[in-house]
Amino acid sequence: MERDELRKALDRDELDYPALASEAGPESIDDLEALVAEDEPRIAPKAAYLAALIDADGSDRVVDLAARSRHDVVRASAAAALGSLTQGRAAPIADRLLADPDAGIRARTVKSVGLLGGEIQGSLRKVADEDDDPGVRALAEELIAD
Numbered sequence: 001m002e003r004d005e006l007r008k009a010l011d012r013d014e015l016d017y018p019a020l021a022s023e024a025g026p027e028s029i030d031d032l033e034a035l036v037a038e039d040e041p042r043i044a045p046k047a048a049y050l051a052a053l054i055d056a057d058g059s060d061r062v063v064d065l066a067a068r069s070r071h072d073v074v075r076a077s078a079a080a081a082l083g084s085l086t087q088g089r090a091a092p093i094a095d096r097l098l099a100d101p102d103a104g105i106r107a108r109t110v111k112s113v114g115l116l117g118g119e120i121q122g123s124l125r126k127v128a129d130e131d132d133d134p135g136v137r138a139l140a141e142e143l144i145a146d
Contacts, residue, residue, distance in 0.1 A: 006028060006031050010046040015046065020050060021054045025056075029057070029059060030058070032047045033062045036048050044069065044074045044077075045076070045077030046077070048062055049084075052082070063085065068096070072104075076108055079097050079100075080108055080112055082112040083111075087120060088118075090113055090120065091119050094120055097109040103133040106136045107133075107139055110139050110143060114139075114140075114144075125144060128144055
């Protein structure tokens with residue numbers, strides 16, 4: 001799938017992400033990265049989420065780029081995408097998003113990585129103990145306890 005085709009497919013209001021991931025395939029990761037790099041708030045979040053669903057070499061690179069966006073909607077999409085990555089790929093991105101200034105993004109990150117286990121559990125413990133937002137702290141505590 002060419003980049004322009006990907007852009008058109010992602011510019012719809014309702015997407016069938018699993019079908020699009022299957023159609024686009026691992027060879028689309030570089031194009032998805034380029035779409036996230038454009039930092040367009042309508043396309044970039046969808047491109048990041050799609051890259052995570054494809055879960056190929058470079059998927060984490062695309063999600064990490066989205067996690068660094070100046071747009072909260074793009075960072076929120078990166079947070080939601082973390083649950084589709086392996087624990088090892090998700091952990092460093094999760095650490096960045098767990099320190100995001102937006103409490104909603106931190107909460108979305110906690111929800112996405114709460115069940116991944118491994119080293120992320122230490123990061124969740126820190127959030128449960130230290131986050132500025134009581135709701136985010138409670139959510140992290142709940143997921144650690146499960």
